[in-house]
Amino acid sequence: MQLEALYVAQPALTAQAPILAIAVPLIGACAAALAPSGRAGWMISVVAAMVSAWMALAVAGEVMREGVILYQLGGFAPPAGIALRVDAMGALIALLIGAVGTLAAVFSGHSLAAEVRPEKHTLFQAGFLLAQAGMVGLVYTGDAFNAFVFLEVSSIGTYALVAAGERRDRRALPAAFNYLIMGTIGATFYVIGVGFLYGATGTLNMADMAARLGTLDQNAAVQAGFAFIVAGLGVKAAMFPLHGWLPGAYAHGPSLISLFLAATATKAAIYLMARFLFEVFPDGAAFGDMFLQWVLAPLGAAAVIVCSLQAVFARELRRMIAFSSVAQVGFIFLGFSLANASGLSAALFYMTAHGLMKAAMFMALGGLAISIGARRLEDFAGVAREAPWTAVAFGIGAASLVGTPLTMGFLAKWQIMEAALAGGRIWIFAVMAAGSVLTLVYVGRIIEVMFFREPAPGAPRAKESPVGVLVPLLILAGLSLWFGIDASLPQQLAQAGAASLFEVRP
Amino acid sequence: MSWIATHFNYVVVVILMMAGLFIVFSSGNLIKRMIGLALFQSSTALFYISFGKVSGGTAAITLDAQGAEGQALAAQLDPAYVAQFGVEGVVYSNPLPHVLILTAIVVGVATLAVGLAIAVRVRESYGTVESDEIDAVSRVAAEQAEPAP
Structure with missing residues (x-):
């Protein structure tokens, strides 16, 4: 499917699409908070998320036709005015956020009833829309300080959402608190870094900053700013070893949040880091290349090995998949560390693939949790018999995670490995292969329990997920398969995005 | 010595920042950790205001x-x-850092409010705001949930 030929909105609407993709969920959040019932809040949430996804699709088509979109807020031209700046990389991630957000909103209709206090449903939907608006804004903005504000808008939403899981599992509260502390420290580090860069360049517009930083790569303030920004975003992106907040938040929060955060929140932070690494900081600056080669690559490799092992030995199923998420972030960073267009494009494609497959896996677990409310791996024994469709969708997500051929995960992994080989980094290839084997070990454990084990006598019997869960779940699983066969839609955005960042950088 | 005199604001920024981070990581009390976090965020405010100041500027x-x-x-x-x-x-003096930090302060207040709200819920649910005791309660609960080997 070619995005160039995709016209999903009137030209006049498409021109306003970048701001609408942010503003609609933001207004929806206010409306949902005031909604008279949880049902009404849910409908607002679904509609707002859907409009945001639709606008993101319109933006993606426009970006493929016209190149970078510059949307001037209030008609003031940058660098003095604040602008939204969408390139193909941003369009891809926003599309992922929109798509997963819409499916998650549909799914929330059933999962919230089982997991969150009824009187909190409207506020929960408000927080969810706030998180979505913040993430899309973070991806679209062209202003370094606005990115911080959007980052915090989405984070404050997600802190509250994780804490809302306390009805079913009260460990959600300390997990949310820990997430808040770590997340705020990360965001504050980012602000300090932006302060250094502003002090050195006198601008906050990222494109303008990139132009002015060109000759400043020996400047100590720029280097300090770089360190603060990368460390701060590293916390938000769950870069090993700054990922301590993630397993608790994913394992104890409501299922909706596990799936939404796993698919989008870390991706948005990784996206912003890529934006700084490859666009803002000076071309070929010694400290940038040194960071990629000597910090990001080893940390990525360590994440792949250590967190995959932690996943192998985890007892709670959702914690296992949460550790797997940190390991997958490691794969993405290994792609970044190649510092060339093919590595970045492969990493972007991997981000999309991982978002879709993890969303499918967490959503399947959420669907099962409605009937059995289980946490430990053993509780899921034999669920495939009672809930075949849910189990199959989980299996497709898991197959994509391992990298089985004909799934999106296979293409994504193969692209990074191919880029590593082309770049002469055999060790990255080896780490990825080892990581895939470890993934197979823990995924194999889950599949064995789910599909081939007898349910324990007396254990609660799983039920097939309700239609409201099954439809978004099968769409997610179907996308993982569809893009495994015909990956042209995410692929063209990933390649165009990577190419545009590297054309200025030989 | 003269270096400290000319960079006095930044010295204070670093001290505040380190003190805040130290409280966040060393304290087990959730409320104290929030106070540390607020201190840490305040140091950023001072940092922005300091570099926005132009000598002799009004x-x-x-x-x-x-x-x-x-x-x-x-x-x-x-x-x-x-x-x-x-x-x-x-x-x-450069007014932009002031405006920026005003936004950051608002964000910081929102974070503080959410954090304290979560601490209140922790207190309601666990009966304590000490991390050690919360961990102990969680551990006991986890062991009870495990079936006997």
Whole structure:
């Protein structure tokens, strides 16, 4: 499917699409908070998320036709005015956020009833829309300080959402608190870094900053700013070893949040880091290349090995998949560390693939949790018999995670490995292969329990997920398969995005 | 010594930042950790304000030298400075960092509110705000949930 030929909105609407993709969920959040019932809040949430996804699709088509979109807020031209700046990389991630957000909103209709206090449903939907608006804004903005504000808008939403899981599992509260502390420290580090860069360049517009930083790569303030920004975003992106907040938040929060955060929140932070690494900081600056080669690559490799092992030995199923998420972030960073267009494009494609497959896996677990409310791996024994469709969708997500051929995960992994080989980094290839084997070990454990084990006598019997869960779940699983066969839609955005960042950088 | 005198603000920023981070990581009490976090965020505010200051600069208000307000504002300036540069030549401090940090303070207050709200819920659910005791309760619960081997 070619995005160039995709016209999903009137030209006049498409021109306003970048701001609408942010503003609609933001207004929806206010409306949902005031909604008279949880049902009404849910409908607002679904509609707002859907409009945001639709606008993101319109933006993606426009970006493929016209190149970078510059949307001037209030008609003031940058660098003095604040602008939204969408390139193909941003369009891809926003599309992922929109798509997963819409499916998650549909799914929330059933999962919230089982997991969150009824009187909190409207506020929960408000927080969810706030998180979505913040993430899309973070991806679209062209202003370094606005990115911080959007980052915090989405984070404050997600802190509250994780804490809302306390009805079913009260460990959600300390997990949310820990997430808040770590997340705020990360965001504050980012602000300090932006302060250094502003002090050195006198601008906050990222494109303008990139132009002015060109000759400043020996400047100590720029280097300090770089360190603060990368460390701060590293916390938000769950870069090993700054990922301590993630397993608790994913394992104890409501299922909706596990799936939404796993698919989008870390991706948005990784996206912003890529934006700084490859666009803002000076071309070929010694400290940038040194960071990629000597910090990001080893940390990525360590994440792949250590967190995959932690996943192998985890007892709670959702914690296992949460550790797997940190390991997958490691794969993405290994792609970044190649510092060339093919590595970045492969990493972007991997981000999309991982978002879709993890969303499918967490959503399947959420669907099962409605009937059995289980946490430990053993509780899921034999669920495939009672809930075949849910189990199959989980299996497709898991197959994509391992990298089985004909799934999106296979293409994504193969692209990074191919880029590593082309770049002469055999060790990255080896780490990825080892990581895939470890993934197979823990995924194999889950599949064995789910599909081939007898349910324990007396254990609660799983039920097939309700239609409201099954439809978004099968769409997610179907996308993982569809893009495994015909990956042209995410692929063209990933390649165009990577190419545009590297054309200025030989 | 003179370095400290010229970079006094930044020295304070670093001390505040380190003190805040130390409290966040060393304390087990959730409320104290939030206080540490607030201190840490405040250091950023001081940092932004400090680098926005231009030596000899005044508030960024355009002076109309002939107007009454301009006269009043000019009267507050250092007379020697006005005598040297005239009211039109007055240098302003950079207002943008102030505006930025105003936003960051609002974000910080929101975070603080959410954090304290979660701490209240922790207290309701666990009966304590000490991390050690919360961990102990969670561990006991986890062991009870495990079936006997």
